[in-house]
Amino acid sequence: MKKEIQLQLTPQQAYDGEKFQETVIKKLGISTSQSKIQAKQVKRSIDARGRQVKINVTAEVFIDELVTPLIDSNKTYQNISNAAQIIIVGAGPAGMFAALRAIELGVKPILIERGKDVQARRRDLAAINKEHIVNPESNYCFGEGGAGTYSDGKLYTRSKKRGDIRRIMEIFVAHGATEEILVDAHPHIGTNKLPKIVTELRESILQAGGEVLFNTKVVDFILEDNEMKGVVTQDGEKILGLGVILATGHSARDIYHLLHQKNILIEAKPFALGVRIEHSQNLIDKIQYHCEVDRGPYLPASSYSLVHQTKFKGKQRGVFSFCMCPGGFIVPAATSPGELVVNGMSPSRRDSKFANSGIVVAVELEDLPQYAQYGPLAAMVFQAEIEKKAWIAGGSTQAAPAQRMVDFVNKKESKSLLETSYQPGLNSVNLHEVLPDFIANRLADGFKAFGNKMKGYYTNESQLVGVESRTSSPVRIPRDKETYEHPVIKRLYPCAEGAGYAGGIVSAAMDGERCAEKLIEEYIKK
Incomplete structure (x- = not known):
């Protein structure tokens, strides 16, 4: 029974x-x-x-009966070596799950990734952390598995209408994730376990007859009569397919420039910008779990979610926590030399002594009138300028500009900084000189409000590390709400974060599946 x-x-x-x-x-x-x-x-x-x-x-x-497993872990896929083929640009969660879904539907995916495979990426990440060298093709954002591979591996999403969340989780489990992700309300995998899972996903694609091309950068599109026939790589190779799923992630600025140059319709999009805030994990545990010493051996590292509405010059904007990483690390997420970007990640055990979170401010297009001349690239140009200012403030290396929280609110440069999880190091600056007033002033209001919501959160025993600017894409590639196809260019399917639609591993994976389904339904199954 x-x-x-x-x-x-x-x-x-x-x-x-x-x-x-x-x-x-x-x-x-x-x-x-x-x-x-x-x-x-x-x-x-x-x-x-x-x-x-x-x-x-x-x-x-x-x-008095056998325990049944939570899922059937069988991950066998049909062979599609000789089937009709589609092109998927970008091997992040969206691209990989689009490829697997194509295989399930009897179609061969050609998965094209500008960066390296997940193991080879490690050397380039080490170079950023230790030598401050940014490889523009292989970094924390570009490479197999995308930005999600070297992240906290959060699998929580509110995008329930986009697809079957349970299905995505089960595919992860079938490729090596623990069944715990099917149980926990806020599941995560951990940056130490994701590389192996990503490798297993790739092996499923290859074993079924799909292709995965690494170190292959798309530099042009093959267009005929407003139809996307294929892509051109940096070596001049032309790759043809019955449709193209563009799943390049939110940091592929060259793709946005290419789309704009080819007069393919794109749009400027609101995003969010701010900093990473780092506390000791023990402090966050004491606040969240009401414990006097530590959380004990059973509770996981605690997290938080905060939001506050602010007004500046008559305009109301939200200040909110983003991608909170309990027991985690701050990492350098620049994708080109001459820019400074930070992000957060956590191992599966979340056992670092630090807690960090993005604290960001909503940026609307009306906040950027001086960038209107850049048209659909306006928000992206603004984003890039802030990242360059942060790089200079950090000392023109990957050392990040930083400031203690109360000092920041009081516009006072910190005489000393705290120990940090950020490997390239910190440089004490007044972040009000890096961030625009409409961002900095709202952040200051937000920190004080968060201190009222979480007693002990607002303290000079925490520090801001800048800048957190890759929260989402500052460009949207439009698509039809029903067909997911670009409204002007046929056979082009803008997908996930890079197109301005999905955010996070699970929602991106579901969006990738839907794009594959829509393309195949329209151009192959009919």
């Missing part, structure tokens, strides 16, 4: 496997001498609203 039960447990009861089984048996009141009882968790969330943290658990209990 199998039954489902709801439990509210202590952290030890929820996260200690032996204790969990004991608690379930005690709740059921069934003698283990008469029946064999095994339980497994299928949903789990943390409730830290009270003084004592509780874990809400949905469990399946198996009484």
Whole structure:
């Protein structure tokens, strides 16, 4: 017999496997001498609203029968070596899941990636951190798996209308992710585990007969009568297909320039810009879990989500936390020499002593009148200028400009900085000289408001590290709401973050699947 039960447990009861089984048996009141009882968790969330943290658990209990797995981990795909082919530009989550979905639908994907495979990328990431050398084709944003590979691996999304979230999670599990991601309310994989999973995803594509081309940069499009027939690479090779899914991520500025030069319709898009804020993880745990010393051995590193509405010169804008990384690291995310960009990531155990989060301000196009001359590239040009200012402020290296939080609010350069997780190092500056007033003043208001919401958050024992500017694409490549096809160029399917539609690993993966389905339905299956 199998039954489902709801439990509210202590952290030890929820996260200690032996204790969990004991608690379930005690709740059921069934003698283990008469029946064999095994339980497994299928949903789990943390409730830290009270003084004592509780874990809400949905469990399946198996009484005198075998425990069934959460999923069928079979990942066999049909062979499509000789099938009709489509081109997918960009091997991030959107591109990889578009390729797998194409294979399921009997179509051969040609997956083109400007960067290196996931293992070879490591050397270029080390060069950024240790030698301050940025390879514009292989970095934290470009390369196999995209920006998501070397990130926290967050899998939480609110984009439930875009596709089947559970399906995406199950594909990750089938390629090596732990089943815990099917259970936790806010699942994550961890930057230490993602490379192996990404490699397994690639192997599935190759074993089915798809192609994956690394170190292959798209420099032109093949257009005939407003139809996308294929792409041209940096070596002059022409690759043809029945359609092109453009899944290049939010940092491929050369692609936006190419689209603009080819008079392919694109649009400027609002985005968000700010800084990374770094606290000690112990402080965030004390605030969130109401603990006096530390969170103990069972609770995971705590996170937070903050938002505040601010006014500056009569305009209201949101200030909010973005991509919070508990137990994580701040990393250099520049994609070209001469720019400074930071991002956050966490290992699967989230066991760093630091907590960091983007704290960013919404930037609307009306905030940038002086950039209107750049047309659809206006927000991108603004973004690039701020990144260059940050690079100069940091000392024209990958050392980042930084300032303690209270000092920033008081417009006072910090005499000393705190220990940091950011490997290239920090340079003490007044970040008001790096950020525009409409960003800096709103951030200052936001930090004070966040201190009221989270007592202890607003402190000079935290520091700002700048700049967090790649929150989303500053350009949108338009597409039809129903067909996902570009409104002017046929057979072109703008996809995920780089097109201005999806944000995060899961929503990008779902968008990639939908683009593959729409292209194949329109041009191959008819």
